[in-house]
Amino acid sequence: MRKSLYRIRRDLHPWPKPPGGPHYSACHFCDTLHQAVPLPEGTAARCQRCGAALYQNRPASLARVTAFSIASLILMVVVNAFPFLTMDAAGIRTTLNLVSGARALIAEGSPVLGIALALFTIVTPLALAGGLIYVCGPLMFGRVAPGAFYIAKLLNRAEPWNMIEVFLVGVLVSLLKLEKLAEVHFGAGFWAFGAVMICMAAAISGIDRNELWDRLEVAKP
Numbered sequence: 001m002r003k004s005l006y007r008i009r010r011d012l013h014p015w016p017k018p019p020g021g022p023h024y025s026a027c028h029f030c031d032t033l034h035q036a037v038p039l040p041e042g043t044a045a046r047c048q049r050c051g052a053a054l055y056q057n058r059p060a061s062l063a064r065v066t067a068f069s070i071a072s073l074i075l076m077v078v079v080n081a082f083p084f085l086t087m088d089a090a091g092i093r094t095t096l097n098l099v100s101g102a103r104a105l106i107a108e109g110s111p112v113l114g115i116a117l118a119l120f121t122i123v124t125p126l127a128l129a130g131g132l133i134y135v136c137g138p139l140m141f142g143r144v145a146p147g148a149f150y151i152a153k154l155l156n157r158a159e160p161w162n163m164i165e166v167f168l169v170g171v172l173v174s175l176l177k178l179e180k181l182a183e184v185h186f187g188a189g190f191w192a193f194g195a196v197m198i199c200m201a202a203a204i205s206g207i208d209r210n211e212l213w214d215r216l217e218v219a220k221p
């Protein structure tokens with residue numbers, strides 16, 4: 001009984017395909033061409049030849065992407081409003097957050113590094129989260145926001161420039177070296193930044209690129 005209810009619920013949310021098919025999907029690994037059919041929610045299409053995933057219809061994809069993106073934006077406020085790190089050395093306490101860290105780098109003669117820090121850890125995550133909300137939020141109600149196609153393309157290109165994970169690993173490595181020179185404390189900003197990393201990864205991986213594109217094409221402007 002439970003199993004059949006689950007099946008009915010999943011079948012209620014098939015992934016829409018634009019009219020005027022048939023649609024095809026090529027395997028990224030072996031180039032085999034398959035006819036692409038709408039998928040029920042929570043299922044994936046696999047290559048008949050090599051078994052690689054072709055595309056997926058992730059459960060509640062649009063709601064997930066929007067929710068995780070909103071959470072990322074709220075957490076980014078916390079990241080920038082609270083200290084990221086506090087260092088005690090030779091009786092002097094220094095408190096840093098992302099903005100003051102970038103400013104300090106610029107003031108100390110490393111403008112490229114300072115601008116890159118601000119760009120990859122503040123601007124790109126904010127732009128990605130904001131863009132995902134703009135594209136996926138209205139799509140939940142079957143609507144396409146003005147310019148959503150263009151923004152979806154930009155999001156795809158901006159994704160590799162979201163370097164939160166790289167930055168966090170860099171911070172942890174440098175802290176290991178700093179530990180001998182100063183007493184270091186993590187602030188609320190640091191933990192919030194870790195949470196942003198998880199939320200952004202969940203938001204970006206929450207929807208299949210093909211699914212997003214098909215949903216955009218099917219929805220009304």
Ligand SMILES: [Zn+2]
Binds near residue numbers: 028048049
């Ligand atoms: Zn294949």
